[in-house]
Amino acid sequence: MTTTPAKTDAASTPTRASVAEIMDWRPLMESYAVSEGIPMPDSLEVSPEDIQRYSELYDGFSASRIGDDYDYVHSVRFRATAALFGGYLERSRKIVELGGHSRIGVFAQTVFQSDYQAYESELRDRFNLPNGAFDCVLCLEVIEHIKDTAVSETTIERIASFNYSGVMNVLSEAFRVLRPGGVLLITTPNAASVDVIFKVMQGEHPHLFEPHVRELAPKQVKAFAERVGFHLEAFGTFFAWGTADEDTRSRILEFISQMGFDPSNRGDDAVYVLRKPLAVSNGSTARETAAYWRAAHHKGEVPDYEEFLSNAFAKFIEPGNVIVDIGVNYGRHFKSFQTLTGEGGRVIGFEPVPAFVEHSKMICGADAEIRQKALSDKPGAGEFLFMTKAVGESGFKERASQGDRGAVPISVEISTLDEELQGLDRLNYIKIDTEGHELSILRGAEAVIARCRPIVSVEWGQPTYTLYGHSKGDLFD
Numbered sequence: 001m002t003t004t005p006a007k008t009d010a011a012s013t014p015t016r017a018s019v020a021e022i023m024d025w026r027p028l029m030e031s032y033a034v035s036e037g038i039p040m041p042d043s044l045e046v047s048p049e050d051i052q053r054y055s056e057l058y059d060g061f062s063a064s065r066i067g068d069d070y071d072y073v074h075s076v077r078f079r080a081t082a083a084l085f086g087g088y089l090e091r092s093r094k095i096v097e098l099g100g101h102s103r104i105g106v107f108a109q110t111v112f113q114s115d116y117q118a119y120e121s122e123l124r125d126r127f128n129l130p131n132g133a134f135d136c137v138l139c140l141e142v143i144e145h146i147k148d149t150a151v152s153e154t155t156i157e158r159i160a161s162f163n164y165s166g167v168m169n170v171l172s173e174a175f176r177v178l179r180p181g182g183v184l185l186i187t188t189p190n191a192a193s194v195d196v197i198f199k200v201m202q203g204e205h206p207h208l209f210e211p212h213v214r215e216l217a218p219k220q221v222k223a224f225a226e227r228v229g230f231h232l233e234a235f236g237t238f239f240a241w242g243t244a245d246e247d248t249r250s251r252i253l254e255f256i257s258q259m260g261f262d263p264s265n266r267g268d269d270a271v272y273v274l275r276k277p278l279a280v281s282n283g284s285t286a287r288e289t290a291a292y293w294r295a296a297h298h299k300g301e302v303p304d305y306e307e308f309l310s311n312a313f314a315k316f317i318e319p320g321n322v323i324v325d326i327g328v329n330y331g332r333h334f335k336s337f338q339t340l341t342g343e344g345g346r347v348i349g350f351e352p353v354p355a356f357v358e359h360s361k362m363i364c365g366a367d368a369e370i371r372q373k374a375l376s377d378k379p380g381a382g383e384f385l386f387m388t389k390a391v392g393e394s395g396f397k398e399r400a401s402q403g404d405r406g407a408v409p410i411s412v413e414i415s416t417l418d419e420e421l422q423g424l425d426r427l428n429y430i431k432i433d434t435e436g437h438e439l440s441i442l443r444g445a446e447a448v449i450a451r452c453r454p455i456v457s458v459e460w461g462q463p464t465y466t467l468y469g470h471s472k473g474d475l476f477d
Contacts, residue, residue: 054086055079061107074141077187077240077269078103081140084236084271085185089114092136096177098123098170099142124149124166126365127173131319131342137174137184143167143221144188144212149366162214164224165362171228172363176339178276184230186272191215194252194266195243201252208241208268218270228363229310229336230274237267277311310336313431316455320344321428324417324454326441327351328370331360333431338364350375350420352384352412353394371420374412375434377443379419384412395435397467416444427452436464439474 058079081104082089089095089108094115097105101118109116121128123146146166174184189208190196196206196215207215222232244252253263310333317323319342325334328351337347349370351357357372364370374384374396387393388406398407421427427448432438438458442449449456465474 050087051083054083057086057111058082058107061111062103065103074103074240077141080238080240080269081187081271082107085273088136088183088185088273092134092183094134095136095138096129096134097138097140098174099139099145102138102140104140105138123170123173125169127177129173129177131176131339132179134177135179135182137178137182139170139174139184139186141187141189143170143186144209144215146170147213149362163362164214164220167214167216168224168228168363169365171224171230172335175228175230175276175335180276182276183233184225184272184274184276186221186270186274188221188270188272189215190218190237190266190268190270191220192217192266193237193268194249194256194263195239195241195268197252197256198244198248208243218265221270221272225272225274227330227332229276229332231277232272233275234273235265235271237265237270239267240269243268309333313337313429313457314340316457317341317429322346322424322426323348323428324421324430325349326375326417326431327433327435328360329356329433331356331362331364331368331370334360334368334370335364337431338368348421353386353410355386372413373420374414375417375420375441375444376414376437377416377440378414379416380414382412382414383409386410393435395464396437397435399464399467417441418445418447421448424448424452427454430454430456432457433459435459436461436467436470439465439470440468 062078085104089104090112092108092112092114095105095108095117097116097118099118100120105116105118108114119127119129123142146169148163149165149169171184178184189212191206193208195208199208200206218235218237222235225232239249249266253266256263256266313333313336317337317340319340321341322345323337323341325337325347326349328334328349331349334347334349338345341347347369349360349368350373351360351370352372352374354372357370360370361368374382376382382396384396385394385398385407386409387398388408393399417430430445430449432441434441438460442456442458
């Protein structure tokens with residue numbers, strides 16, 4: 001983490017105000033929930049009593065410690081973070097902190113006797129930490145310092161662009177090392193804060209601290225985290241730095257409201273609680289899994305279909321397995337397969353859309369074994385339709401009744417799974433999601449399926465199967 005010199009002007013001087021005065025957590029959460037259309041999690045309870053308790057615990061811890069300029073400048077943030085994250089820290093037995101030791105990590109170790117360690121190696125590479133080992137990952141004022149991962153391409157587009165691959169690696173690796181149900185706790189400057197707007201209005205650089213590589217807005221963090229597989233459990237902002245005075249902030253917030261924009265969550269520092277989902281525990285067979293999905297869907301308990309699939313896959317995949325992912329798309333399930341199979345496993349993906357391959361390697365690792373090919377029942381070349389307005393429906397055929405999907409034809413190499421996996425003597429699981437083309441792929445995989453006897457999961461949907469002249473019964477013939 002970067003140490004910044006202490007400012008001496010009155011507006012930037014940290015105060016000993018209570019955390020309740022700095023940030024009223026619950027109303028901010030409710031405002032965010034309404035604006036983002038997400039339900040308030042019933043399990044979140046940060047009561048005034050908890051805020052008071054963890055504030056006092058932090059004060060007692062901090063009183064006996066000599067700080068430096070960094071500790072002074074960040075003192076408001078430290079105290080607020082301890083109060084808001086205190087419950088999560090107290091409930092976490094094993095904690096790892098990314099980017100080195102901070103007062104919050106040492107606070108958890110000292111006060112709650114947590115098994116705490118700091119990870120200070122390069123955060124853009126695979127972490128030298130085991131899968132599923134930690135209850136909590138701390139990432140405090142870190143992601144704004146992360147540069148992109150190195151790329152082999154030297155085109156001007158890649159050299160001149162910023163693709164957030166370093167940040168995505170931090171999030172995806174944090175996901176990997178957390179146990180199911182574990183939490184990633186993030187604090188980072190809020191690029192959508194009223195103080196950022198104040199700086200822009202003065203003609204200054206919008207970063208709250210200019211040497212930062214890239215400060216992120218809440219919608220970016222939320223989108224990146226969900227792409228990796230996290231659930232946003234809690235979010236809020238507060239004022240930690242004091243770039244603008246209270247009168248200026250009030251006038252800018254009033255202007256934001258008058259312009260018709262949401263003035264909430266405009267504090268200069270943002271806090272996120274990101275939860276790694278637990279695997280579904282209902283049933284162990286495919287029939288039981290399907291029954292669980294139907295029942296849960298009708299009760300409105302499973303709003304995220306892809307999350308349900310991830311949980312279902314987890315029932316059948318073990319460490320060391322060899323997995324084939326056909327239809328990688330943007331890499332969410334491929335990344336999950338990497339986590340489930342671990343160091344001794346292997347995941348092989350097939351995805352014909354170049355943009356999806358690039359994005360998947362960004363979150364799954366540059367060395368991820370994702371082959372840019374389409375699969376079918378015979379090899380060759382063909383035209384694949386990339387649906388720019390409905391990317392999840394990309395395939396060899398377009399659904400005529402669905403309206404304009406922004407179909408863009410791209411030329412693709414076509415292979416068969418039998419051809420691609422010649423010589424492979426162990427295969428545990430095949431996942432196929434190719435918008436109706438599944439049966440043709442299975443016909444091109446008869447040899448490897450007969451040889452390895454893997455579990456095979458395919459997506460079924462009457463509208464897409466009809467496009468190819470297939471029916472549900474054809475799967476079993």
